Amino acid sequence: MAGYPDERPRRLRRTPALRRLVAQTRVSSADLVLPLFVREGAVEPTPIAAMPGVVQHTRETLRKAAVEAVAAGVGGLMLFGVPASKDAAGSGATDPDGVLSVAVRDVVAEVGDATVVMADLCLDEFTDHGHCGVLTADGAVDNDATLARYAEMAVVLAESGVHVVGPSGMMDGQVAAVRSALDLAGHDDIAVLAYAAKYASAFYGPFREAVASSLTGDRKSYQQDPANLDEALREVALDVAEGADMVMVKPASSYLDVVRRVADAVSVPVAAYQVSGEYSMVEAAAANGWIDRERTILETLTSIRRAGAQIVLTYWAVEAAGWLE
Ligand code: PBG
Numbered sequence: 001m002a003g004y005p006d007e008r009p010r011r012l013r014r015t016p017a018l019r020r021l022v023a024q025t026r027v028s029s030a031d032l033v034l035p036l037f038v039r040e041g042a043v044e045p046t047p048i049a050a051m052p053g054v055v056q057h058t059r060e061t062l063r064k065a066a067v068e069a070v071a072a073g074v075g076g077l078m079l080f081g082v083p084a085s086k087d088a089a090g091s092g093a094t095d096p097d098g099v100l101s102v103a104v105r106d107v108v109a110e111v112g113d114a115t116v117v118m119a120d121l122c123l124d125e126f127t128d129h130g131h132c133g134v135l136t137a138d139g140a141v142d143n144d145a146t147l148a149r150y151a152e153m154a155v156v157l158a159e160s161g162v163h164v165v166g167p168s169g170m171m172d173g174q175v176a177a178v179r180s181a182l183d184l185a186g187h188d189d190i191a192v193l194a195y196a197a198k199y200a201s202a203f204y205g206p207f208r209e210a211v212a213s214s215l216t217g218d219r220k221s222y223q224q225d226p227a228n229l230d231e232a233l234r235e236v237a238l239d240v241a242e243g244a245d246m247v248m249v250k251p252a253s254s255y256l257d258v259v260r261r262v263a264d265a266v267s268v269p270v271a272a273y274q275v276s277g278e279y280s281m282v283e284a285a286a287a288n289g290w291i292d293r294e295r296t297i298l299e300t301l302t303s304i305r306r307a308g309a310q311i312v313l314t315y316w317a318v319e320a321a322g323w324l325e
Helices: 007-015 016-022 061-071 100-111 143-160 174-184 202-210 230-241 254-263 278-289 291-308 317-323
Strands: 030-038 056-057 075-084 116-121 166-167 191-198 246-250 270-273 311-313
Touching: 007 016, 030 061, 030 100, 030 116, 030 166, 030 317, 056 061, 056 143, 061 075, 061 100, 100 116, 100 143, 116 143, 116 291, 143 166, 143 174, 143 246, 174 191, 191 230, 191 254, 191 278, 202 278, 230 246, 246 254, 254 270, 254 291, 278 291, 291 311, 291 317
Parallel strands: 030 075, 030 311, 075 116, 116 166, 166 191, 191 246, 246 270, 270 311
Antiparallel strands: none
């Protein structure tokens, strides 16, 4: 009709059925991974004030949470341990009877292969200085001495039955160190999800409470500068070359450009971690009635998938799974 546009994109937006049919991005429960915290010696779950709705589990409630996640169809679990005591070497991380190894054994005993059981492979929850590695005499994070600790931790976790380890400390060579330690110990079937492009982010703030971190400084000497994009591609290429089976970008929402570039660059599955601060911001705004909680959560998850992440780690995994297929 003269004077009116011939192109009418609105036609495909008219009904919910049309919108569903043409939706280019879908989020399903199988894409979501639930991070879980377990605290050594806890007799009841401890709420994390900065993350309303998230707790540090006891051994018992962790098992229940794992069962609930499997029932919801969640694709995987990422376990974090909070030890009762910490030291300079992060000894708890490599103790077969330490909180994380015990949690892995408990969860695998409970859910078997019904979901993917992953463990964060890092020392920061276990060190008294709170850094992701061991320190040199002058207080710097010692890259290569840390690799030896990661190698040991990988084998301990594999022996506990973990399906996937997630090295998250951003040490150079960490994927190669973990891969070769696993292979040497006969665990060549254990996969590595590399926290490949991990930024030194303020969005990890609430996580510090979640794992009772003792960190006083920052992680800028090993995590990436938020200003850099090409560096992420370099980190990802290194991790893939070192044998990463999957790579992760972290945080998610402020780094969707990084997710897209990484997804375009590699053929291994790409994950993105919607971190504690991303969670807390939405919860805080929703609690004030400033945004629609459910719509906002689904929009964030859709955006992360749309940017190219096949897998999304999110503290909303179980709840969101209930809204999704
Ligand atoms: C390191 C680790 C951190 C997170 C996941 N693994 C903390 C950090 O690097 O400072 C943050 C996750 C979150 O904020 O939700 N073990």
